[in-house]
Each structure stands twice: as structure tokens, then as C-alpha cells.
Amino acid sequence: MFGAGSIGCYLGGRLAATGAEVTLIGRERVGAEIRDHGLRLTDLHGSDIRVAASDIAFDTGPESAATADLVVVSVKSAGTPEVGATLASAIGPGTVVVSAQNGLGNADTLRAALPGHVVLAAMVPFNVVHRGDGHFHQGSEGDLEIEQHPAVPAFAPVFADAGLPLHPHDDFRSxxxxxxxxxxxxxxxxxxxxxxxxxxxxxxxxxxxxxxxxxxxxxxxxxxxxxxxxxxxxxxxxxxxxxxxxxxxxxxxxxxxxxxxxxxxxxxxxxxxxxxxxxxxxxxxxxxxxxxxxxxxxxxxxxxxxxxxxxxxxxxxxxxxxxxxxxxxxxxxxxxxxxxxxx
Ligand SMILES: NC(=O)C1=CN([C@@H]2O[C@H](COP(=O)(O)OP(=O)(O)OC[C@H]3O[C@@H](n4cnc5c(N)ncnc54)[C@H](OP(=O)(O)O)[C@@H]3O)[C@@H](O)[C@H]2O)C=CC1
Ligand SMILES: CC(C)(CO)C(=O)C(=O)O
The missing domain is CATH 1.10.1040.10 (N-(1-d-carboxylethyl)-l-norvaline Dehydrogenase; domain 2)
Structure with missing residues (x-):
């Protein structure tokens, strides 16, 4: 998860809770919070999931992306060009990149920076609130949507196991x-x-x-x-x-x-x-x-x-x-x- 904020910590934490090997890439202040408290992931239906700090890796740099199968980008849009440039020198061949950001153009920005890589747009419909002390709360409903692509079935089951099913769409622009x-x-x-x-x-x-x-x-x-x-x-x-x-x-x-x-x-x-x-x-x-x-x-x-x-x-x-x-x-x-x- 490149961008350990509300979306990155919530999605990454949910994936890690079901055994996926996840690294959060983010700022030191967030790393310190997770080291001190671990992650707590709740939702409006009463789900309450804990992830111990030892069960989720945290880095401030992109090194772990070199061996990742999937990199999910969850920085705010202004940060996308920098993330694209960083990933261009960090990721190996075959790494799939997914933008989980709002707006229309973030996946295109990443695609331009990462020729030769599969870069897909996804959409997070729900709200996540950072309540402090490692607690991230999903405050509204909805399933994740993703651009239809042959690469999706390789990672979709991991999201489904975590209770975050991915719905592929042919016309993702719409x-x-x-x-x-x-x-x-x-x-x-x-x-x-x-x-x-x-x-x-x-x-x-x-x-x-x-x-x-x-x-x-x-x-x-x-x-x-x-x-x-x-x-x-x-x-x-x-x-x-x-x-x-x-x-x-x-x-x-x-x-x-x-x-x-x-x-x-x-x-x-x-x-x-x-x-x-x-x-x-x-x-x-x-x-x-x-x-x-x-x-x-x-x-x-x-x-x-x-x-x-x-x-x-x-x-x-x-x-x-x-x-x-x-x-x-x-x-x-x-x-x-x-x-x-x-x-
Ligand atoms: N929050 C929500 O409920 C929802 C958000 N979204 C979308 O998801 C995307 C992410 O939003 P959200 O999670 O709220 O954003 P956040 O600001 O909470 O999280 C992004 C994190 O990434 C960090 N970051 C930025 N650049 C880098 C970098 N180069 N290296 C390491 N860390 C970096 C930021 O630090 P710093 O602030 O110091 O730069 C911040 O901590 C946005 O496009 C947003 O519109 C979509 C649906 C719901
Ligand atoms: C989920 C929603 C629509 C509202 O929180 C959002 O996308 C955001 O806050 O950016």
C-alpha cells in the first residue's frame, strides 16, 4: 500500500488480517502510531478487527515494492507524480499497480510513469475515518470497483477473502x-x-x-x-x-x-x-x-x-x-x- 493514510491503512490492514503479506509505505508519524498501537479496523456494521504491529510491515521508502506482486497507490492526487517516479525505479517486472484514488486521471499519471507495467484504476466507494491510535473506521457502505483486466483474477481472491470483493467493470471511465x-x-x-x-x-x-x-x-x-x-x-x-x-x-x-x-x-x-x-x-x-x-x-x-x-x-x-x-x-x-x- 503506497500511501499509508485512511484508505491505505484500512485496505492494507484488512488484507493483512486475513494473512496477506502487506507492507504499508507512508510517513514516519503513521509508522510510529502503528508500532505503538497496531491497527484497529472497524466498520458501521460492528466489525472490529485488530492487526498486531508485528503482523504488518511499515516502511517510509519504496524498497519493499521491488518484490511486491501488487502495489496499491493510495496517496492524494497531488502526490501521484512523485509516487509514479519512485515506483519506476523501485518495482520489478510483472508488478501490477492499482490506483485506489478519487478523480479521473491518477491511473493515467501512473501509466505514463510506468510503461511496461499493468496499471489499473480502482474505486473506493466508502468513507474511512482515521480516529487516532491506529484506529481506522469504515463509515459508509459499498464494494470496491476495478477496471476489467486479465491481471485482476490473480489478486481478486485475496481481496474477497478479506471481505473486500472487487467488482470488475468494462467501462471504468463511466x-x-x-x-x-x-x-x-x-x-x-x-x-x-x-x-x-x-x-x-x-x-x-x-x-x-x-x-x-x-x-x-x-x-x-x-x-x-x-x-x-x-x-x-x-x-x-x-x-x-x-x-x-x-x-x-x-x-x-x-x-x-x-x-x-x-x-x-x-x-x-x-x-x-x-x-x-x-x-x-x-x-x-x-x-x-x-x-x-x-x-x-x-x-x-x-x-x-x-x-x-x-x-x-x-x-x-x-x-x-x-x-x-x-x-x-x-x-x-x-x-x-x-x-x-x-x-
Ligand atoms: N478518506 C476517504 O474516506 C476516501 C478517500 N478516497 C481517495 O483515496 C485516496 C487516498 O485518500 P486518503 O487515504 O484519505 O489520504 P490520506 O491523506 O489519509 O493518506 C495518504 C497518506 O500517504 C502519505 N504520502 C503521500 N505521499 C507519500 C510518499 N511519497 N511516501 C510516503 N507516504 C506518502 C500521506 O502523507 P502526507 O499527508 O504527509 O503527504 C498520507 O499519510 C485519495 O485519492 C482520496 O480521494 C476515496 C474514497 C474515500
Ligand atoms: C467516500 C467519499 C464519497 C465521502 O467520504 C469520498 O470519496 C471522499 O471522502 O473522498
């Missing part, structure tokens, strides 16, 4: 777009300063997310880009669901609210840790799609700008009403791509 639409909530969540469940329980924040999703969906439809159905509702219907009153959403959106009350988006984690966020790889993709279509994506562009401001110390405690009013004002005299709809 899966990545579907996840990106859900991740458009990351900047809204990060700007709200609230846990995900609390934020999604408040209609003005859901309306803000619906604005961002509608803008993205209109651009995707105009370009004929397919979006996979990852949730019971098709992605095109989710903005409508988001805008219903709170009481209705508590019932109709109960699956979206089935999140640990403490879970936050990974973008909130980044702001909290004063790290560069992944907003350029999430909302920024919609802005670039609009530019490539000769139009604008003012709502998503504004979310990028607000996250930039928050990275520089700006407001991270927006009220739902203020954020929604700010995003609506971006429409101005211009129309966003697609039909204008009130959220």
Missing part, C-alpha cells in the same frame, strides 16, 4: 465519472465544516451539491459521456432527490444518510491537516470539461475558488444558506451549461 459526481460533495462538505451526515441532512447544502451535479450532468450529457449507475437511483435523478425538504430526504435519501455520524469527506481532512486538497482533480475536472466544450461551469469553478481560499486560511464554516446564495449568484447573466433549473 464508474469514475459516477464517483466524481458523488465527490462533488467533497468541497461542499469541506466548506460546511460539518460531518457528512449532518451536512447532507441540511437542505441548503444539498441544494448546493445539486447545483454542482446538475452543471456536471448537463456537460456530460452534451458530450455523450456515459455515467455508471452506482447507487439505487440513476445519477441523473440524484439532484432531484437532493432538493426535497429535509423530512422527505430523511426517508427517501436514507441510504445517502447511512454514514457514521463522525465521518467527513477526504477534502475536509485535507483542509484540517493544512494539505493541498484534491479539488482540482474533482470540481476542476468539471471546469476543464466545460472549457473543452467551449462553455463555462460557474458553480464548480466557484467551488474550486472557495476551496482555494479555504486552503489559504479562508472561511471553512459556511452556512448552507450563505454557500447556496454564493453559488447561485455565480450564474449571473451567464447561463450554466444545460437547462437552468432552480435548486
Amino acid at each position: 464508474v469514475q465519472w459516477a464517483k466524481l459526481l458523488l465527490n462533488l460533495n467533497n468541497p461542499v462538505n469541506a466548506l460546511s465544516g460539518l460531518p457528512l451526515r449532518e451536512e447532507l441532512s441540511r437542505r441548503p447544502f444539498r441544494r448546493a451539491l445539486a447545483l454542482a451535479q446538475r452543471e456536471a450532468l448537463a456537460l456530460l450529457a452534451a458530450r455523450g459521456i456515459a455515467v455508471a449507475k452506482l447507487t439505487p437511483l440513476p445519477p441523473q435523478w440524484i439532484p432531484r432527490l437532493l432538493t426535497v425538504p429535509d423530512g422527505v430526504f430523511r426517508v427517501a435519501g436514507s441510504r445517502m444518510l447511512a454514514i457514521d455520524p463522525h465521518a467527513r469527506s477526504s477534502m475536509w481532512d485535507d483542509l484540517e491537516a493544512c494539505r493541498r486538497t484534491e479539488v482540482d482533480w474533482i470540481s476542476g475536472e468539471i471546469v476543464r470539461l466545460a472549457e473543452a466544450s467551449g462553455t463555462a461551469a460557474p458553480v464548480n469553478a466557484r467551488l474550486v475558488a472557495l476551496i482555494r481560499e479555504a486552503e489559504a486560511g479562508g472561511n471553512r464554516q459556511w452556512s448552507g444558506d450563505a454557500l447556496l446564495a454564493d453559488l447561485r449568484s455565480q450564474w449571473g447573466p451567464r447561463k450554466p451549461a444545460g437547462k437552468r433549473q432552480r435548486n
Whole structure:
């Protein structure tokens, strides 16, 4: 696992717990935490798994990757070029590399750095919260998805044994777009300063997310880009669901609210840790799609700008009403791509 953070420690720990030989590659502060406490991996269904420090290796450098069958990359997107360059001189022939990152382009970045290697994109649908002292908690549901490839059956059983089945997809880009639409909530969540469940329980924040999703969906439809159905509702219907009153959403959106009350988006984690966020790889993709279509994506562009401001110390405690009013004002005299709809 290259990137021992929330995802790397959770996936790596679950694999190690069923006997897989796993090395976590990460920062010394995380290595010290695991040496002191081992790993504790819990989920929303009450699963509680312990991995002793002696049962999982930890390195700060890439040496162990030289003999690995599989390297799963789980750093934030800004770190991908460095990981690609590091792996290029570290891994042996035949090592398969899987990107378990959000966004569209991380696997491509790794592929460019690792010609001759199989590099596959995967998608983690659930949230992981780092609760400290080696404890990582899966706060929402879902199975891992992966690009279809002949290399997958060699390692899929190890994931299945660990309770993390991999679902291969022929059209993985459509899966990545579907996840990106859900991740458009990351900047809204990060700007709200609230846990995900609390934020999604408040209609003005859901309306803000619906604005961002509608803008993205209109651009995707105009370009004929397919979006996979990852949730019971098709992605095109989710903005409508988001805008219903709170009481209705508590019932109709109960699956979206089935999140640990403490879970936050990974973008909130980044702001909290004063790290560069992944907003350029999430909302920024919609802005670039609009530019490539000769139009604008003012709502998503504004979310990028607000996250930039928050990275520089700006407001991270927006009220739902203020954020929604700010995003609506971006429409101005211009129309966003697609039909204008009130959220
Ligand atoms: N957290 C979540 O719930 C989810 C996250 N994701 C996605 O998964 C990916 C990983 O996210 P997450 O686990 O939250 O990220 P984290 O920031 O928690 O973990 C990444 C870790 O990798 C470390 N790291 C970065 N570069 C290197 C390097 N060159 N060598 C060693 N260690 C390095 C980071 O250290 P440092 O911070 O010091 O750079 C950090 O500790 C992201 O793309 C995210 O969007 C997807 C679904 C859910
Ligand atoms: C799981 C989800 C959608 C929300 O936590 C996520 O991908 C993230 O936080 O980056």
C-alpha cells in the first residue's frame, strides 16, 4: 500500500488480517502510531478487527515494492507524480499497480510513469475515518470497483477473502465519472465544516451539491459521456432527490444518510491537516470539461475558488444558506451549461 493514510491503512490492514503479506509505505508519524498501537479496523456494521504491529510491515521508502506482486497507490492526487517516479525505479517486472484514488486521471499519471507495467484504476466507494491510535473506521457502505483486466483474477481472491470483493467493470471511465459526481460533495462538505451526515441532512447544502451535479450532468450529457449507475437511483435523478425538504430526504435519501455520524469527506481532512486538497482533480475536472466544450461551469469553478481560499486560511464554516446564495449568484447573466433549473 503506497500511501499509508485512511484508505491505505484500512485496505492494507484488512488484507493483512486475513494473512496477506502487506507492507504499508507512508510517513514516519503513521509508522510510529502503528508500532505503538497496531491497527484497529472497524466498520458501521460492528466489525472490529485488530492487526498486531508485528503482523504488518511499515516502511517510509519504496524498497519493499521491488518484490511486491501488487502495489496499491493510495496517496492524494497531488502526490501521484512523485509516487509514479519512485515506483519506476523501485518495482520489478510483472508488478501490477492499482490506483485506489478519487478523480479521473491518477491511473493515467501512473501509466505514463510506468510503461511496461499493468496499471489499473480502482474505486473506493466508502468513507474511512482515521480516529487516532491506529484506529481506522469504515463509515459508509459499498464494494470496491476495478477496471476489467486479465491481471485482476490473480489478486481478486485475496481481496474477497478479506471481505473486500472487487467488482470488475468494462467501462471504468463511466464508474469514475459516477464517483466524481458523488465527490462533488467533497468541497461542499469541506466548506460546511460539518460531518457528512449532518451536512447532507441540511437542505441548503444539498441544494448546493445539486447545483454542482446538475452543471456536471448537463456537460456530460452534451458530450455523450456515459455515467455508471452506482447507487439505487440513476445519477441523473440524484439532484432531484437532493432538493426535497429535509423530512422527505430523511426517508427517501436514507441510504445517502447511512454514514457514521463522525465521518467527513477526504477534502475536509485535507483542509484540517493544512494539505493541498484534491479539488482540482474533482470540481476542476468539471471546469476543464466545460472549457473543452467551449462553455463555462460557474458553480464548480466557484467551488474550486472557495476551496482555494479555504486552503489559504479562508472561511471553512459556511452556512448552507450563505454557500447556496454564493453559488447561485455565480450564474449571473451567464447561463450554466444545460437547462437552468432552480435548486
Ligand atoms: N478518506 C476517504 O474516506 C476516501 C478517500 N478516497 C481517495 O483515496 C485516496 C487516498 O485518500 P486518503 O487515504 O484519505 O489520504 P490520506 O491523506 O489519509 O493518506 C495518504 C497518506 O500517504 C502519505 N504520502 C503521500 N505521499 C507519500 C510518499 N511519497 N511516501 C510516503 N507516504 C506518502 C500521506 O502523507 P502526507 O499527508 O504527509 O503527504 C498520507 O499519510 C485519495 O485519492 C482520496 O480521494 C476515496 C474514497 C474515500
Ligand atoms: C467516500 C467519499 C464519497 C465521502 O467520504 C469520498 O470519496 C471522499 O471522502 O473522498
